[in-house]
Amino acid sequence: QVLLLESGGGSVQAGGSLRLSCSGSGFTFNTYSMAWFRQAPGKEREGVAAIIDDAVTYADSVKGRFTISKDNAKETLYLQMNSLKPEDTGMYYCAAYPGEVFTPLADWEYNYWGQGTQVTVSS
Numbered sequence: 001q002v003l004l005l006e007s008g009g010g011s012v013q014a015g016g017s018l019r020l021s022c023s024g025s026g027f028t029f030n031t032y033s034m035a036w037f038r039q040a041p042g043k044e045r046e047g048v049a050a051i052i053d054d055a056v057t058y059a060d061s062v063k064g065r066f067t068i069s070k071d072n073a074k075e076t077l078y079l080q081m082n083s084l085k086p087e088d089t090g091m092y093y094c095a096a097y098p099g100e101v102f103t104p105l106a107d108w109e110y111n112y113w114g115q116g117t118q119v120t121v122s123s
Contacts, residue, residue: 001026002027002096003025003026004022004023004094004114005023005024005025005114005115006020006021006022006092006093006094006114006115006117007020007021007117008020008117009118010118010120011121012119013121014086014123015084016121017081017083017084018119019081020092020094020117020119021076021077022036023074024076024077024094027096027112029070029072029075030072031098031099032096032099033050033051033097033100034051034077035048035049035050035094035095035096035110036092036094036095037107038119039090039091040087040089040091043090045107046059047059047105047106048062048105049062049079049105050068050101050104051068057104062088065081065084067080068080081119084119086122087121089119090118090119091116092116092117092119093115095107095112095113095114096112097110097111
């Protein structure tokens with residue numbers, strides 16, 4: 001059974017930083033495409049960052065501020081978020097797919113999802 005468990009969310013002021021973690025279990029972590037998505041109230045879910053093998057993709061809105069990485073030995077995906085803005089507020093989800101995806105920031109590419117962790121950035 002594939003399980004994804006996010007942690008690290010919280011409330012910060014604008015300009016602050018957070019690091020999200022996604023712990024995976026029940027699958028061969030290093031063979032999966034992994035990504036972070038977020039959803040703000042009243043808005044559609046959007047792709048934030050993805051990592052497929054060693055290739056990374058970022059949404060334009062987070063480039064230069066967020067860094068996605070993974071530790072295959074620890075079976076953990078990370079999202080380092082710096083220079084946070086109020087518009088980064090939302091529920092952040094970890095997602096996984098057993099193989100290569102071709103549209104890294106499209107949510108329909110992924111079939112395993114975590115429960116999410118809330119990020120709130122105040123101005």
